[in-house]
Amino acid sequence: MPVLMRARSREEAHRAATPLELFFDLCFVVAIAQAGRQLVHALAEGHPGHGIVGYLMLFFAIWLAWLNFSWFSSAYDTDDALYRVVTLVQISGVLILAAGVPRAFGAGDFRVVWFGYLVMRLALVSQWLRAAHGTRGTERSTALRYALGVTLCQVGWLALLFLPPGDAPWVFLVMGALELSVPVIAELPRQTSWHPHHIAERYGLFTIIVLGETVSAATVAVQSALDEHHDLGTLLPIAAGGLLLVFAAYWIYFAVPIHLHLRSNRQAFLWGYGHYLVFCSAAAIGAGIEIAVEQSSGRAHLPAYAAAACVTVPGALYMFTVWLIHSRHQKRGPAQQLVLPVSAGLILAGTFAGPAAVPVAGLVAAATVAVGVTLTARQGTALEEE
Structure with a gap:
């Protein structure tokens, strides 16, 4: 029963x-x-x-x-x-x-x-x-x-x-x-009793799954290109840049304890619905890396800058959206608040690097993590001194 x-x-x-x-x-x-x-x-x-x-x-x-x-x-x-x-x-x-x-x-x-x-x-x-x-x-x-x-x-x-x-x-x-x-x-009559920590964990786990699929798709693309005897020197920067971008995407998302922000439906609906763009862009990064690999091997029928945009646009969208609905609620001061929007702009500008766009995006993303960690450490030191 x-x-x-x-x-x-x-x-x-x-x-x-x-x-x-x-x-x-x-x-x-x-x-x-x-x-x-x-x-x-x-x-x-x-x-x-x-x-x-x-x-x-x-x-x-x-x-x-x-x-x-x-x-x-x-x-x-x-x-x-x-x-x-x-x-x-x-x-x-x-x-x-x-x-x-x-x-x-x-x-x-x-x-x-x-x-x-x-x-x-x-x-x-x-x-x-x-x-x-x-x-x-x-x-x-x-x-x-x-x-x-x-x-x-x-x-x-x-x-x-x-x-x-x-x-x-x-x-x-x-x-x-x-x-x-x-x-x-x-939920007008009554709010359902969703659990803030549980729902934050559920979204975090799905983010990991989407990023994992991105890594898998990019790996298969590189493997396929290698099987066709394409130059490793061309593929390696794309693979390394893509990996840095995905690693940074993971780091940035889990840098803040968002469950403290989810107090009611007013915060939760905007945060939860906004993740459509987070998940969608995260998955599209993997597709973009595949396009970059195919373009470098001559199998994609599009210009180098268009292939670059397939990585930089979803990469920039991910950074900005994570900041807008997720990270900014735990950031303190203009320096911390500006890191991710500036990073999004720099990744988008990397489109003009053409064939080098993926490694450029990866380096910008890695630098974003380094700057964020440094600013957080300095803030912690300042609070301890106070």
Whole structure:
């Protein structure tokens, strides 16, 4: 007999991600890899408009699926048998979604993606209905609002199946706005009891997974180029610069304890939604490194500066977005506040370095970490002296 699903306490000590949550996150690697691979193919073949728009849409679908589960589990994870089975059903939906990414990207056929979402959404709605059954009053009202909102949005996504493929971006804009409004409306009666430390850890773990996929994609690209007997002297700077950029991305994200900032939905919604750009740009760095490798080996049909922009634009976007929604809340003084925005500008300017853009971006990112560590150490020394 399953237990009643009760909200977990926000004050719960030592709350950490569960093995099931880690397994759930790892299954998203497949979908992220598929989206990145399609972006690389589109850019390498000289179709940047189609590639970027398609990547932004499909990454939104991937991110939204992860978002829905993560915030629910932070508030209502009972970890009993029924909860685990329903979560495994959601994972099945993620894998169906991943299988449909190439078809959606290339031909605008979203049927498999939509069906994967249907599987995930039916499971998620059942979880919210179970939460409503185990609660009462405003908490029950919040759970029912979530169940209704998620159901209506899933019906709304049917527009992707009946409208021409060219209308897909507009469908994503409208439905994306409606999806993001569901938590805002649902939690008007009462805020769900998501756990600040737990949700911060969940976002941190997903950041690691995305950066890991970036490293994997770049490694495969370099290996493929080497197998075709391309010059190691050309590939080594790209590989080293890309690695420095990814290492710095990791360091910068985890330099601050963000859970102290997440006091209510007012902070959490902006922080949580803003991570779409953090995750999206982090994954795109790997695709950009692949493009740089392919361009250096003559397999990409785009100019050197365009190939450079495939790395510098997502790299700069990552630095700026991490500062805007994440790091600036823990920075003190203008010097610390300016480090990441200036770094973003310098990485973007590195586009004009052409073939040397990746090592330049890597060196700028490494210097950013060094400056940040130095400023933090000096601030700590000054506070001790006071």
